[in-house]
Amino acid sequence: MFSSYRVPDITAAMKILIIEDDTETADYVAKGLEEAGHTVDVARDGKNGLVMIVGEAFDAAIVDRMLPGIDGKTIVETVRGAGKTTPILLLSAMGEVRHRVEGLHSGADDYLIKPFAFSELLARVEALGRRPKEEFRDETVLRVGDLEVNRLTRDVARSGQKIDLQPREYRLLEYLMRHAGRVVTRTMLLEHVWDYHFDPQTNVIDVHVSRLRQKIDKDFKIPLLHTVRGAGYSLRAADSTS
Amino acid sequence: MPLIRLLRSRVFQLSLLSSAAFGIAAFAVVAYLYYSSVQAVSRQIEATIDAEIKGLSEQYRQFGSIGLIEAVRRRARQRVRPGALYLVANSEFRPLVGNIEAWPKERPDERGWVNFRFRSDSSPAPGTVALGEARGRVFRLLGGLFLLVGYDLREQQRVTARTRQTLILAGVIAVFFAIASGALLGWLILRRIDSINRTSREIMAGDLSRRVSETGRGDEFDRLAQSLNAMLTQNEKLFLGMREVAENIAHDLRSPLGRIRQRLERQLSGLLTDTQKQALTVEALEETDRLLSTFNAILSIAQAESGAPKRSFEPVDLLTLLNDIAEMYEPLVEDAGVNLVVTLPDEPVIVHGNRDLLFQACANLLDNAIKYGTGSDNIAKATVIELSLDRLGNEARFAVRDGGAGLQGEALSRATERFYRSDSSRTTSGSGLGLSLVDAVIRLHDGVFTLANSDPGLRATIQLPLDKCAFPAETEIRSDLPATS
Numbered sequence: 090m091f092s093s094y095r096v097p098d099i100t101a102a103m104k105i106l107i108i109e110d111d112t113e114t115a116d117y118v119a120k121g122l123e124e125a126g127h128t129v130d131v132a133r134d135g136k137n138g139l140v141m142i143v144g145e146a147f148d149a150a151i152v153d154r155m156l157p158g159i160d161g162k163t164i165v166e167t168v169r170g171a172g173k174t175t176p177i178l179l180l181s182a183m184g185e186v187r188h189r190v191e192g193l194h195s196g197a198d199d200y201l202i203k204p205f206a207f208s209e210l211l212a213r214v215e216a217l218g219r220r221p222k223e224e225f226r227d228e229t230v231l232r233v234g235d236l237e238v239n240r241l242t243r244d245v246a247r248s249g250q251k252i253d254l255q256p257r258e259y260r261l262l263e264y265l266m267r268h269a270g271r272v273v274t275r276t277m278l279l280e281h282v283w284d285y286h287f288d289p290q291t292n293v294i295d296v297h298v299s300r301l302r303q304k305i306d307k308d309f310k311i312p313l314l315h316t317v318r319g320a321g322y323s324l325r326a327a328d329s330t331s
Numbered sequence: 332m333p334l335i336r337l338l339r340s341r342v343f344q345l346s347l348l349s350s351a352a353f354g355i356a357a358f359a360v361v362a363y364l365y366y367s368s369v370q371a372v373s374r375q376i377e378a379t380i381d382a383e384i385k386g387l388s389e390q391y392r393q394f395g396s397i398g399l400i401e402a403v404r405r406r407a408r409q410r411v412r413p414g415a416l417y418l419v420a421n422s423e424f425r426p427l428v429g430n431i432e433a434w435p436k437e438r439p440d441e442r443g444w445v446n447f448r449f450r451s452d453s454s455p456a457p458g459t460v461a462l463g464e465a466r467g468r469v470f471r472l473l474g475g476l477f478l479l480v481g482y483d484l485r486e487q488q489r490v491t492a493r494t495r496q497t498l499i500l501a502g503v504i505a506v507f508f509a510i511a512s513g514a515l516l517g518w519l520i521l522r523r524i525d526s527i528n529r530t531s532r533e534i535m536a537g538d539l540s541r542r543v544s545e546t547g548r549g550d551e552f553d554r555l556a557q558s559l560n561a562m563l564t565q566n567e568k569l570f571l572g573m574r575e576v577a578e579n580i581a582h583d584l585r586s587p588l589g590r591i592r593q594r595l596e597r598q599l600s601g602l603l604t605d606t607q608k609q610a611l612t613v614e615a616l617e618e619t620d621r622l623l624s625t626f627n628a629i630l631s632i633a634q635a636e637s638g639a640p641k642r643s644f645e646p647v648d649l650l651t652l653l654n655d656i657a658e659m660y661e662p663l664v665e666d667a668g669v670n671l672v673v674t675l676p677d678e679p680v681i682v683h684g685n686r687d688l689l690f691q692a693c694a695n696l697l698d699n700a701i702k703y704g705t706g707s708d709n710i711a712k713a714t715v716i717e718l719s720l721d722r723l724g725n726e727a728r729f730a731v732r733d734g735g736a737g738l739q740g741e742a743l744s745r746a747t748e749r750f751y752r753s754d755s756s757r758t759t760s761g762s763g764l765g766l767s768l769v770d771a772v773i774r775l776h777d778g779v780f781t782l783a784n785s786d787p788g789l790r791a792t793i794q795l796p797l798d799k800c801a802f803p804a805e806t807e808i809r810s811d812l813p814a815t816s
Binding site: 187190202204206257283285286287288289290291292293296297300318319 | 612613616617619620623624626627628631639640642643655658659660662663666686687688690691694695698701702765
């Protein structure tokens with residue numbers, strides 16, 4: 090259950106663009122992403138950033154909302170207007186709910202409020218990177234190791250053994266499976282499985298995860314659902330663990 | 332300096348201006364009265380002279396020159412009319428009889444009217460000089476005699492002079508009082524304004540407890556002072572609140588930061604195994620997460636209090652929201668060995684608001700109920716947390732009741748204050764911001780958040796106005812329609 094904080098996975102290396110005028114934040118994020126095995130380019134202002142994001146192929150872009158010259162929201166709108174689907178995560182010091190909604194409406198794929206935990210940023214960026222290639226999103230059957238989820242019948246089985254899940258547990262598992270091999274944070278689970286953006290003061294999410302774990306891991310030798318301490322959770326088959 | 336300030340005072344200038352306007356009007360009225368009364372007196376004198384002449388000419392017609400002279404002598408001696416002057420002179424203007432010593436040298440006009448100076452032994456009033464001014468009329472009689480009938484003007488001049496003096500004196504006094512009252516008014520108002528100025532400077536210098544003094548007369552200055560004081564009290568409360576919050580933040584953050592630092596130091600010591608180091612790192616990470624969560628709560632409260640999230644308001648169904656909450660918390664509550672009893676209405680309960688903030692508020696109440704409302708000192712083993720939602724008139728009422736010991740005394744009234752933690756809750760984890768955030772969010776939604784002991788446990792109630800657009804109005808509209816189906 091306990092695993093290391095971060096497992097570099099070369100096959101999933103991404104090319105990421107950071108558009109951020111604050112040198113300290115940009116360097117710290119770039120260093121963290123590079124340590125996680127990704128290639129990082131940094132633009133210090135909106136204009137350069139826009140040129141780079143439109144001209145080159147990035148797997149994901151991290152864009153600060155407040156930038157000199159062209160601001161982050163305008164960049165997102167321009168990129169989307171140009172028909173580019175590069176996944177974009179907006180960073181903002183403006184934590185207001187309304188800004189988050191605005192940011193997502195402008196075409197950004199995700200929104201993260203400063204100050205953030207790096208693990209949160211990493212998990213979200215990696216989740217974005219997967220998106221354009223996720224043909225499997227339309228797949229009927231999702232598989233992680235010997236765990237299978239049929240998205241039509243909502244049947245869940247491990248090693249052919251049927252597992253009964255509550256509707257919410259099913260949604261939780263489906264989300265984890267769609268991000269298999271990646272770290273998923275508690276906030277991401279709240280936003281995507283429960284569809285609420287809030288800050289729980291208790292371990293309410295952990296309880297749900299541990300119930301799910303009871304059902305999918307308890308009777309099996311190899312655990313699939315891992316706790317990544319300090320970050321969140323990860324669903325992965327044994328062979329993808331280093 | 333005070334004098335210069337007074338002269339520059341707007342009130343003083345205004346009162347001088349109004350005094351000047353009043354003075355000019357009063358002067359015009361008095362001058363008119365003076366002029367017309369002088370006119371009236373002059374006409375009166377001429378009428379008197381004419382009446383005298385009429386009487387004397389009657390005597391002359393009846394008794395001739397002798398009769399006239401006799402009448403003049405009698406009248407002059409008897410002083411029937413004080414101030415009346417008579418003189419009969421011969422053809423060389425030598426006086427024959429009368430109370431004037433000499434025929435006047437001044438030339439009369441064509442109608443015989445003349446203003447002249449005379450010397451008389453008989454003064455009309457004591458203390459007047461013998462040489463007097465008079466107005467009169469001269470006639471030439473048939474026998475070569477000349478008749479002068481006049482009127483001593485000294486009395487009239489004296490009255491006129493005294494009137495003039497009185498008016499001038501009154502004018503001087505009026506000007507004096509105008510300046511004095513202007514100065515007094517200016518000084519009185521300046522004094523009140525100065526007191527307000529002084530107080531505001533003292534407050535700026537840091538003494539927040541200072542208040543503008545009130546005279547208790549209930550005038551407009553008192554009312555100004557009252558509203559200023561009310562504002563100052565509110566500001567002081569807010570400021571002290573902010574200071575307390577800042578101190579609390581500093582205090583609450585110091586310990587976790589200290590612990591994080593200690594863990595990092597220990598990792599550098601070189602005496603630990605990798606596993607130990609990793610465990611320390613994870614602990615430090617969890618500690619920073621809690622710090623971040625505290626900061627997020629502070630920011631959320633500030634945002635809710637700023638009112639800005641109102642722009643993102645939309646209809647929110649509390650029924651769905653509470654179903655989601657109950658579903659989300661059910662496993663947690665179960666693990667805590669608590670029975671969650673949920674009472675929800677059948678129909679949606681729509682309010683106007685932000686669903687994430689409302690969810691956060693409701694979740695905080697449940698978090699609290701689980702953390703503090705399941706006290707071991709409760710005799711009943713199976714603790715119950717009740718969650719209910721209902722509609723009351725045009726209000727939605729949502730309540731959470733726990734099975735704990737409730738809050739005693741100060742703890743109940745101060746529970747929503749930022750960072751307030753009752754002594755009993757100090758040992759459990761928590762930022763002391765949960766209920767403050769609930770309060771801020773509910774106030775943002777124009778709702779009311781109340782805490783009360785309900786024996787057993789604490790009952791937290793949220794009342795929110797229902798969304799007006801979402802009222803089922805059809806029944807009312809239908810009753811207004813004509814009954815033609």
